[in-house]
Amino acid sequence: MLGFYRQINLVTRSPKSLRGILRNFGFFTHAQPWGSNTKKFARELYINPSSSPISKKNQFSILFNNQRSNYCSMCRHIQSGTSSAAIVPTDREVLPTNVKPLHYDLTLEPFFDTFTFDGEETIEFQVNERTNYITLNIFEIKIHEVKIGNVKVDDITYDSKQQTVTFKFNDHLEQGATANLYIKFTGELNDKMAGFYRAAYEEDGKTKYLATTLLEPIDCRRVFPCYDEPAAKAKFTVALIADKDLVCLSNQPEKETTLVGSNKKKVSFTTTPLMSTYLLALIVGDLRYVENNDYRVPIKVYSIPGSEHLGVYSGNIAAKTLEFFDKKFDIPYPYDKLDLVSVPEFAVGAIESSACIIFRSVDLLLDEKNTNANTKQRVTEVVIHELAHQWFGDLVTMDFWDGLWLNEGFATWMSWYACDALYPDWKVWESYVSDSLQHALNLDALRSSHPIEVPVKRADEINQIFDAISYSKGSSLLKMISKWLGEDVFIKGVSNYLKKHKWGNTQTSDLWDSLSEASGKDVVKVMDIWTKNTGFPVVHVKELGNGEIEVTQNRFLATADVKEDENKVLYPVFLGLKTSEGVDESLILDTRSKTVKIPTSDDFFKVNADQTGIYRTAYEPSRWTKLGKAGVEGKLSVEDRVGLVADAGSLSSSGFIETSSLLDLVKSWSKETNYVVWGEILTRIGSIKAALMFEDEATKNALKVFTRDLIGEKLNEIGWKFTDNDSFADQQLKSSLYASAANADDPKAVDFAKEAFAKFVAGDKKAINPNLRPSIFNTVAKFGDEKTFDELYNIYINPQSIEEKIAALRAFGRFTKPEILDKVTGLLLKNDIIKPQDIYIPLQGMRAHKLGVEKLWSWLSENWDAIYKNFPPGLSMLGSIVTLSTSGFTKEDQKKKVEDFFANKDTKGYDQSVAQSLDIITTKIRWSDRDSKSIFKWLEVNGYTK
Missing domain, CATH: 3.30.2010.30 (Zincin-like)
Incomplete structure (x- = not known):
């Protein structure tokens, strides 16, 4: 079928000798000639469909570095340890390479009365081989006219499944020539937030629109026929036609503006440098x-x-x-x-x-004067993240979407790195452990996770990899590498990588090459294992006596049911052994087990110093107690303390340790002063509550009592009044502890929320500090009635700020009266009230309590057809809706409802979300079944059940 090309990556010591072999099987190179550079070890190759088919035996029996490769039977990528070639499925759906786009001359005119746009383009192509057709990506575009040069093209074939159009010519284009393809077309200015779409807003009581683009990953094809693949970089000369009073923006500066008739203008922009299609920007509006x-x-x-x-x-x-x-x-x-x-x-x-x-x-x-610390940090990090992309992603772009992590992992790491330099008082690397690292580990602990370099084959798979693996695990891997190589060496290697490949496309191996050259270390050997495999290890620490420990690694799964064939990968684990004498960064566990000498006599040690390694550490019960004491004595950094709580929480939920070890640890840290540590403590207690959501009320009430006791001393010390002298950390700690107290039904915190809210709705807009706004809105909703809902709804409709609007919307889900939650779910699909982009916000609120979880499931199952229509799987939001609406369950019969519901559904585009949700439910089922009684016993022994 046109558009289908099988591709694999080969490694050889001799490109010249391999070339002859490949010719016998009909291979041709995708890009530049082989040349003489034998150091270039990864080449992207295609099977020419006009050649005789290559046998399955030969597909699976090509030699790499004189060793036979082991291919994965699902995606035919090279298994870890055999090669650093990129993971490339043989049946990936990509466009043919008979031509290559060089330049797009594009003009678009949006119409806000009909919600359509007219367009015309001329694409200049380089002809790579003699051909009589050109295939482009296209979706929801109506073509009116096509010419190749000056010759009209009538032979036009569409493939809706592959989202392509093929133009066939009477005469052949000759290899080495250039060709100009002219297309005139019309598209839909849709309301799906994809492609070139309309964004609505209210002004003076009227609905107005602007036209904008969101093209990543594969929605440029909704705007104009194109080569919608990141490696097909080209230059773009753009013009926009619009009402003369509207602003027109694109990637380049304005070149000239000319009048079109009496009421319109044509804004032409200068030509872009080489750029992938998903990076194009087109905006028209007031x-x-x-x-x-x-x-x-x-x-x-x-x-x-x-x-x-x-x-x-x-x-x-x-x-x-x-x-x-x-x-x-x-x-x-x-x-x-x-x-x-x-x-x-x-x-x-x-x-x-x-x-x-x-x-x-x-x-x-x-x-700035009416915002909370979290929002300020969020805006800062998002801006920095996108600016990092201007180098890492835009200037140098991944070759295909399986390398998404090269873009997103790096931009995420760089946002932390730059924030730390520009705002040192924020101490963001402390937050990194509870944020980026935990997001990565939590998702990667599921069997339904995926490798950092994920073998993407179809268009419907691409949106699903914009997740915590590509972003957070990718950034965590870079954090680990930078620690190993040293930050200065790491940055030097990155700089060399960008200079070497600017305006081009790369694979992960190109980054490893540059880092190896800068450091003199074999980065490929170490990092390939981390990028090409799903999951991470748990390192068990056994104390042998005589100052020795035995460390052993095994695959970690949240469901604690690792199968033999899932436990074969041995990771190079950086042990980072911390003792009273310092940190030994040289120790690497790259075998199943290793014995390590503890170079100290005071019985203090911790594995994974400052929590830079991507793994969990499981200690013996007595060591958790000693580490808790070490935290009180100041022997552990903030990162160490956060990491210990996170590891204990994850290990207890999966059954590697008793949950009592987690509870003992956090109870010993009631005098903790750092907001990041407190945040992780409260998160892990929240995880226990979530797992026990459908258990008896006695246990849940005892957990509230425990929480109030745990935070009581520190909360009484700092209070929840804010002053202009409060540091960033002070603001975070006060807001975090207050939120936890209110959520645990602390009478003073609840009364304060009700009183402050009453003053606020009465007109005193300073009665609620921005740092407490979300918690107060959530609290009054939790205890509220119809009147409270109406008050929050009025705030949502007439907010003072975007933050206030979002806080009110999230609080909608916190109501505990069935009739109010029915009213909330009735609003979810009313796009004129809740924008589709914001639908996940009230879902988050509902997911926080038992009735909300049940109402969410009812809403999803009863309104599935409408949800699927409003959020088609080709977009990114359906998966999030599915996960939020199902993963709150904790019982086997509830899990079966989810399984049965999706059993006969076409889950393409959100299948990972379903699988991950089921894994999350399974984890909570097993945790609850295993530990619910022992958790209650611990609460009882410690006096929290009275």
């Missing part, structure tokens, strides 16, 4: 901006009228960040301007479209 000129290129922050002043903070962040990255990468920011654009309806946080970055409003705009 926009205003604030400008920052602290950097050498102009920085403008755009928004709809009336909120432009809220862009000042992000403009300042951008100027500082660009200057920081210029120095760190040793490569100047590669574009001529920078626009940061706030869009009222956007399916993700932001998209890194080159030099014209588009954001969800809440992730770009803020009022």
